[in-house]
Amino acid sequence: MHSAEREKLILESVNQRGFISFQDLERHIEASPATIRRDLERMMTAGLLTRVRGGAKRIESKNAKRRSPDTGHHLTGVPFEENVNLHPREKQAIGRAAAKLVSAGEAVMIDGGSTTLQMCQHIRGLNLQALTNSLRIVSALLQQPGTRVLVPAGQVFPEQHIILAASSDDGMQRFHAPKLFMSAAAVGAAGLMQADIILVAAERRLIDRADKIIVLLDSSKFDGPSGHIVCGLDEIDILVTDQGVSPRHAQMVQDAGVKLIVAPV
Amino acid sequence: MHSAEREKLILESVNQRGFISFQDLERHIEASPATIRRDLERMMTAGLLTRVRGGAKRIESKNAKRRSPDTGHHLTGVPFEENVNLHPREKQAIGRAAAKLVSAGEAVMIDGGSTTLQMCQHIRGLNLQALTNSLRIVSALLQQPGTRVLVPAGQVFPEQHIILAASSDDGMQRFHAPKLFMSAAAVGAAGLMQADIILVAAERRLIDRADKIIVLLDSSKFDGPSGHIVCGLDEIDILVTDQGVSPRHAQMVQDAGVKLIVAPV
DNA sequence: GCGCCCGTGATCGACTTTGATTGAATTGGC
């Protein structure tokens, strides 16, 4: 078995399952442990995967967490990793429903979040022009030929792999899109809320550049923890959520003039 | 067996299985190893397959080249994947040497490239503020607590995962760093060269924002293929290369007033 | 026929990759 073959096998396993243990690799690949180790090391320095003890991880899932008070500001809120696996089925359903709102060839903005990430796999082949501040969404979209990916300028925050501009100049002043897809930490009668004030500023900028605001929010976020208000309910055009939403909450958003889409799980 | 016959067999195997080992070819084709080698070499230069050690690989230039006139401009030049493993030892040595030029706590710009990527692992713990246009470098730096990562605005190009601004506004006009680390496709008496004109524009912007220009270039890039000139030799402050550099080339850059650092492999 | 040339086969030295071994480092259980 040659290095090119092994590399292909490893990359498939890693990208498909997110993590592959060293023992699994040893079992499925005809090569000595030393060789597999060397493969992993080489692929890591090539930026194809992340090496962790006992195996290898997909490149996009990083280890950042509250380890560094030294990079200045750190976002408050639930770290991305913990968030993705929270209501996976609901988020997938919401993502699928939201993707149906996109027309082929148009420009969209996709704000970072575990729910908005889910919609990315469903917009393949639409030849979109997508502006996003999430590096995870960039990764997902870059694999789609035909999708043009744009990012704003700013600092990359390790917790969520999100780009946030410190100043108001994010290099995208002249960008405008018919639709903005965004998520939030919570929603209530006061409007959409985020845990971190810097996020709010960034999302306000996106809102100003969009005609239609489409919010993706799983039902557990209704009456969630309060925070800084991103925008009022009346600014939202469409809210996509899952079946778990209570009639009371549904009524609340609809009373505010929001079109409510309930995605079947 | 004639060359046309062999070519057909080889191409079938490669395209069907993605990879074919040299030994397999030797077994299935009635010809001497030398002949098969020559076939492979010829087919590689014809662009029919990719030659790798121990066999041949299906050509898969990701989503580059033919498949997507749809995402607009595509960068010319060697795709990143093929480039990383080209002179790995030299690039690592250069990266290590270049990292020594960085002082703790300062701001640096790191232009995308397989050589500049190598220096990232050596600047851990220096609490840098790093502006880069390469998403691979972002990935590498984000794993380091203490390193603050900034990116400019622009479109993400899938071949090399690089952010390039279409307009001159990349949201980083007010950024300035004492040092810029960059690479190039080639260097000659005319100066530093890149294969793609858009890259040149982006790198010019970086150059304008830096006090000192530090170029990382493995020795194979001297007198390489010509292209668009990024900057003259006289604009370069330091050039880091490996031991493979010829005395003639070393003299050339030194005559231009460039400080030459030769990294031990 | 004669020489020429192109494709082929064979050999050799340099280099790269691989696998086994060792000791150090890390992890998890008690």
Added chain:
DNA sequence: GCCAATTCAATCAAAGTCGATCACGGGCGC
């Protein structure tokens, strides 16, 4: 906090791979 098990990194000999070079042989025009 300590110990056992696992995992890792470094080293070295062996095998494999590569490119260069030269010899062989049949087709071709002269």
